[in-house]
Amino acid sequence: MSRPRTVSARLAAIRDSFWLVPAIFSIGAVTTAIGLSALELQLNLPVGGIVPSGPAGARSLLSSIITAMISFTALVFSITVVALQLASSQYSPRVLRTFLQDRIIQAALGTFVATFLFAMVVLAALPAQEDQRLPELSLTVSIALVLTSSATFIYYLHHITTVMRVSHIIGSIGAQTRRSIAHLPPPAEPQAxxxxxxxxxxxxxxxxxxxxxxxxxxxxxxxxxxxxxxxxxxxxxxxxxxxxxxxxxxxxxxxxxxxxxxxxxxxxxxxxxxxxxxxxxxxxxxxxxxxxxxxxxxxxxxxxxxxxxxxxxxxxxxxxxxxxxxxxxxxxxxxxxxxxxxxxxxxxxxxxxxxxxxxxxxxxxxxxxxxxxxxxxxxxxxxxxxxxxxxxxxxxxxxxxxx
CATH class of the missing domain: 3.90.1170.30 (Pyrimidine nucleoside phosphorylase-like, C-terminal domain)
Incomplete structure (x- = not known):
């Protein structure tokens, strides 16, 4: 496939790509995890009692989060691939772009990957000694991301069953074409x-x-x-x-x-x-x-x-x-x-x-x-x-x- 040759075409290709939103979520998760891990030694936040009492419990919690998020991500990929196969065989291969450009699907995948990467960075930052201070805020954020991922997964299941309906696919094609019509030259502009x-x-x-x-x-x-x-x-x-x-x-x-x-x-x-x-x-x-x-x-x-x-x-x-x-x-x-x-x-x-x-x-x-x-x-x-x-x-x- 040839690459876009102008700056505007390249930017448009990046904007419409499937990987952009998950990449933004992933970079944000890694950056946030590193920043919190570096700053927590200077913070004294009242989050005690929510997180595990020691490094061993924190490692167990983060390992469970990482394993669960890998399973969630694999499941989302499987459902998306099945949806693409059904749409291609039943409707038209040319409607696949409608699914690949869906921001909800991209955001769901980005949320799961971000939770996985955040927990992995925090796990690497855990202290080795039992008497050292835990990154309590980072652990609390990890738990919050798990809750967000669970809600996102439920909504993703609802959304994917909605966008696979043929009326929704046809409506999306119509809306996309109407946007193309809106960018045509004004009818009053001389055509000759x-x-x-x-x-x-x-x-x-x-x-x-x-x-x-x-x-x-x-x-x-x-x-x-x-x-x-x-x-x-x-x-x-x-x-x-x-x-x-x-x-x-x-x-x-x-x-x-x-x-x-x-x-x-x-x-x-x-x-x-x-x-x-x-x-x-x-x-x-x-x-x-x-x-x-x-x-x-x-x-x-x-x-x-x-x-x-x-x-x-x-x-x-x-x-x-x-x-x-x-x-x-x-x-x-x-x-x-x-x-x-x-x-x-x-x-x-x-x-x-x-x-x-x-x-x-x-x-x-x-x-x-x-x-x-x-x-x-x-x-x-x-x-x-x-x-x-x-x-x-x-x-x-x-x-x-x-x-």
């Missing part, structure tokens, strides 16, 4: 951009899915080299090594200087799988996959397919009132320096309407819902989308009111 002739083409040096495009960095390069840059693939497209990745255009009234291919290619992050964010079509692909798998003979879950289409209906309706998005970065004087297109509305309709219709031929409930969705979109869509919608309208004779 006229650029000069192509003076240079930058090929891709590796194959993969286009995950992220740093348009601001591309605009800065265009400004430095007096040109405009167009991203050829859209986010979510698969680009082949050697295929055109960027095109350099002549800016108004200037002669562009050759663009360094290595610097330009750093602005586009390529990975092995699609990710949400700039890839507007990823959520629609997930919803279509869930519906198609639910309609397969092996599953035959029409209600799940209906729920996926309903969520897609909301998303399609939001996009029907705005033109196909084009991301443009301009100078202060309005000169276009970088441009990137996104998935077209026609392609989104094909993903949801055409693909699901193909597998739902024997399910009148789903077919009626798809027909109702297309009719509703036709009533609110911009003229630019009318042709794509009208091609998918059912014949008037087939009109049936869906109760």
């Amino acid at each position: 951009v006229v650029l000069g002739g192509v003076t240079q083409t930058v090929p891709a040096t590796e194959s993969g899915m286009v995950n992220n495009v740093d348009l601001a960095l591309l605009a800065r390069l265009g400004r430095e080299h007096d040109c405009a840059i167009t991203v050829v693939p859209i986010p979510g497209d698969f680009v082949v090594a050697g295929a055109p990745l960027l095109r350099v255009h002549q800016a108004t009234g200037g002669t562009p200087r050759p663009l360094p291919a290595d610097r330009a290619e750093q602005c586009v992050t390529i990975g092995v799988e699609r990710i949400p964010g700039q890839d507007l079509g990823f959520g629609f692909r997930q919803l279509a996959d869930i519906a198609e798998r639910a309609l397969s003979p092996a599953v035959n879950d029409v209600t799940t397919a209906v729920r996926a289409v309903q969520e897609a209906h909301d998303l399609l309706r939001r996009l029907a009132t705005r033109p196909d998005p084009t991301h443009v970065a301009r100078d202060d004087d309005g000169t276009v320096r970088a441009r990137m297109s996104n998935i077209s509305y026609d392609t989104l309709l094909a993903t949801i309407i055409d693909d699901i219709r193909l597998v739902a031929g024997q399910q009148p409930r789903v077919m009626r819902l798809l027909d109702a969705v297309v009719r509703d979109l036709a009533s609110v869509a911009l003229p630019v989308h009318r042709a794509a919608i009208e091609r998918r309208l059912p014949p008037p004779a087939d009109y049936r009111h869906d109760n």
Whole structure:
């Protein structure tokens, strides 16, 4: 898998990673344990009677905590892996990211690991002699962390059974896609951009899915080299090594200087799988996959397919009132320096309407819902989308009111 190339893309990859929250919890636990162990010789806190009376009892307590937390952590990992396997087989492999980015799952794992590491550091700091003072505050914090871990474990079991429900998964995909829609250019922004002739083409040096495009960095390069840059693939497209990745255009009234291919290619992050964010079509692909798998003979879950289409209906309706998005970065004087297109509305309709219709031929409930969705979109869509919608309208004779 290729690594993100820009600072913003790397920070986003770290922020969305599964290990970030457990790592923060672990570092905090180790740091706190070391700090308390170092300061307790100077503290005189009234915590006597709560902790064991001697080093032997403290060692026994901490050893039990460490053993229990290792078991808790292993159990959480096992439950999470089972949840991922069930989601992958029953819904779609592309919904795994929803579980891996769940902050509750990450926080539960972080709490268990933090308790284990805190107890281990305190155990190492215990005095060897019976007459030496015990780190009573650290032992008290260890007990409090065990109680917190027990409560966290109970809530984790409740949470994991909730997020595995298909309605919750579909709702999460919809919420994620709505956030992507919110980051699209405003509908009132001019979409038509006229650029000069192509003076240079930058090929891709590796194959993969286009995950992220740093348009601001591309605009800065265009400004430095007096040109405009167009991203050829859209986010979510698969680009082949050697295929055109960027095109350099002549800016108004200037002669562009050759663009360094290595610097330009750093602005586009390529990975092995699609990710949400700039890839507007990823959520629609997930919803279509869930519906198609639910309609397969092996599953035959029409209600799940209906729920996926309903969520897609909301998303399609939001996009029907705005033109196909084009991301443009301009100078202060309005000169276009970088441009990137996104998935077209026609392609989104094909993903949801055409693909699901193909597998739902024997399910009148789903077919009626798809027909109702297309009719509703036709009533609110911009003229630019009318042709794509009208091609998918059912014949008037087939009109049936869906109760």
